[in-house]
Amino acid sequence: MTDDFNLVMDDFLPLRDVVFNTLRKAILTGQLKPGERLMEVHLANKLGVSRTPIREAIRKLELEGLVVMIPRKGAEVAKISEKSLKDVLEVRRALDELIANLACSRITREQLSELKEAAEAFERATKTEDTTTIAKADIAFHDIIMEATGNLRLKQLVNNLAEQMYRYRFVYLKDETKHSMLVKEHSRIYNAILNNDKEAASEAARIHIDNQEKAIIAHIRMEMKEEEMGGNI
Amino acid sequence: MTDDFNLVMDDFLPLRDVVFNTLRKAILTGQLKPGERLMEVHLANKLGVSRTPIREAIRKLELEGLVVMIPRKGAEVAKISEKSLKDVLEVRRALDELIANLACSRITREQLSELKEAAEAFERATKTEDTTTIAKADIAFHDIIMEATGNLRLKQLVNNLAEQMYRYRFVYLKDETKHSMLVKEHSRIYNAILNNDKEAASEAARIHIDNQEKAIIAHIRMEMKEEEMGGNI
DNA sequence: AGATTGCATATTGTATACAAGAAAGTGCGG
DNA sequence: CCGCACTTTCTTGTATACAATATGCAATCT
Numbered sequence: 124m125t126d127d128f129n130l131v132m133d134d135f136l137p138l139r140d141v142v143f144n145t146l147r148k149a150i151l152t153g154q155l156k157p158g159e160r161l162m163e164v165h166l167a168n169k170l171g172v173s174r175t176p177i178r179e180a181i182r183k184l185e186l187e188g189l190v191v192m193i194p195r196k197g198a199e200v201a202k203i204s205e206k207s208l209k210d211v212l213e214v215r216r217a218l219d220e221l222i223a224n225l226a227c228s229r230i231t232r233e234q235l236s237e238l239k240e241a242a243e244a245f246e247r248a249t250k251t252e253d254t255t256t257i258a259k260a261d262i263a264f265h266d267i268i269m270e271a272t273g274n275l276r277l278k279q280l281v282n283n284l285a286e287q288m289y290r291y292r293f294v295y296l297k298d299e300t301k302h303s304m305l306v307k308e309h310s311r312i313y314n315a316i317l318n319n320d321k322e323a324a325s326e327a328a329r330i331h332i333d334n335q336e337k338a339i340i341a342h343i344r345m346e347m348k349e350e351e352m353g354g355n356i
Numbered sequence: 357m358t359d360d361f362n363l364v365m366d367d368f369l370p371l372r373d374v375v376f377n378t379l380r381k382a383i384l385t386g387q388l389k390p391g392e393r394l395m396e397v398h399l400a401n402k403l404g405v406s407r408t409p410i411r412e413a414i415r416k417l418e419l420e421g422l423v424v425m426i427p428r429k430g431a432e433v434a435k436i437s438e439k440s441l442k443d444v445l446e447v448r449r450a451l452d453e454l455i456a457n458l459a460c461s462r463i464t465r466e467q468l469s470e471l472k473e474a475a476e477a478f479e480r481a482t483k484t485e486d487t488t489t490i491a492k493a494d495i496a497f498h499d500i501i502m503e504a505t506g507n508l509r510l511k512q513l514v515n516n517l518a519e520q521m522y523r524y525r526f527v528y529l530k531d532e533t534k535h536s537m538l539v540k541e542h543s544r545i546y547n548a549i550l551n552n553d554k555e556a557a558s559e560a561a562r563i564h565i566d567n568q569e570k571a572i573i574a575h576i577r578m579e580m581k582e583e584e585m586g587g588n589i
Numbered sequence: 590a591g592a593t594t595g596c597a598t599a600t601t602g603t604a605t606a607c608a609a610g611a612a613a614g615t616g617c618g619g
Numbered sequence: 620c621c622g623c624a625c626t627t628t629c630t631t632g633t634a635t636a637c638a639a640t641a642t643g644c645a646a647t648c649t
Binding site: 135137139175178179182183185186187188194207210211213214217218220221225274275276277280284 | 368370372408411412415416418419420427440443444446447450451453454458507508509510513517
């Protein structure tokens with residue numbers, strides 16, 4: 124049982140936020156599985172706090188879409204269907220296009236050189252073959268573009284959407300045959316932004332998401348097949 | 357004092373949700389003003405419940421961006437700056453374009469005729485000059501398009517964004533000189549969707565938001581001017 | 590006079606107690 | 620052996636009690 128996630132006491136943060144972060148992380152990393160019930164006293168005992176902070180944390184997770192409430196039954200970790208994932212990706216595609224587009228006109232020289240460095244760092248990371256390193260480099264690259272838009276709300280929304288599919292992020296990063304493609308896609312995005320070519324930037328961003336979608340959907344279908352097989356023994 | 361909003365008991369809904377809806381409405385309609393503090397005992401007494409449901413409702417409002425938490429100080433109604441409004445509208449523009457685009461290929465015949473009817477109803481409403489009626493007709497029109505996309509997440513996000521600027525909605529609906537323009541814009545959107553012309557639909561949606569943005573920003577600037585004047589007496 | 594410290598009070602943060610409803614088990618009758 | 624009703628227990632929903640901290644005021648010191 125790797126099931127025992129513990130609180131990282133942050134002392135000055137309210138307990139509800141500590142619990143919120145802890146539970147969110149547990150859901151996103153798969154320690155808490157889709158469909159699993161979140162029982163208040165159980166969590167309270169486990170984390171060594173009372174039910175109150177637990178409940179308040181759940182209210183926030185509920186609005187983030189990570190848990191669903193069943194009236195008079197309690198909270199459970201939200202299941203992600205292929206449909207809901209497609210819905211999320213459909214929105215993300217539009218927002219990522221917007222981000223690339225906005226970044227073209229708003230990026231600073233400094234950010235532009237950071238972006239170049241980040242793209243190179245990502246390429247180096249793919250050589251190391253350590254998925255965590257690659258993932259970090261990927262996030263760093265996209266964070267710079269997002270920052271360049273200067274739109275806080277946009278940033279917040281995209282982060283939340285990305286979160287919904289966090290557990291599938293490694294799927295397309297683990298596949299080494301895709302690495303060179305990812306590097307090319309990044310460089311295409313970088314060049315489009317460099318040239319202030321909004322059309323090209325949007326399209327590059329769209330293609331980037333499209334490819335992720337394909338990989339993730341394929342993975343999900345496989346997972347489902349496996350589950351069926353398991354049930355049919 | 358129009359300050360006394362009351363609970364609409366929904367009996368089967370948990371109190372926290374009733375409180376949540378009540379407070380949200382109060383914020384959106386301006387009964388609770390930006391910067392105003394939300395004190396738990398005060399609200400609890402006023403609404404005749406204990407602090408617990410109040411707190412849980414505030415947690416949700418917090419995540420919706422309608423209130424901001426100040427640690428150990430409490431919650432207050434979020435202020436909306438011109439910048440944050442522009443941020444919101446920038447995102448909404450992209451999402452409304454997406455909605456119009458998706459609706460083109462996914463709308464059913466039935467929804468199409470509903471949409472035609474809604475557009476006509478909106479035109480009739482502008483003749484009555486009752487702002488509430490007009491607002492309802494406007495919402496109905498856009499709801500049909502949104503529904504046609506079949507994307508639940510998209511719907512949820514756009515609703516939330518629209519909410520942020522709810523109190524300014526009447527600004528562009530009250531101005532009668534704009535009515536004929538709005539009617540034209542709606543009919544443009546309807547025709548584009550009817551013809552399954554995605555490009556045209558997106559553009560029509562974009563223009564629709566652009567015009568709203570102009571009206572709202574102008575209104576906000578005016579409001580701010582007024583405030584300054586008030587302070588400088 | 591101004592600043593500073595200490596106290597009183599108000600307000601949030603957390604824990605616990607109590608109420609009510611749902612689910613699961615148990616026993617009885619068919 | 621199966622099904623239905625009753626009871627028990629578990630879990631959420633709500634209220635309240637207690638703790639910790641910030642704020643404002645006043646008195647005192649410089």
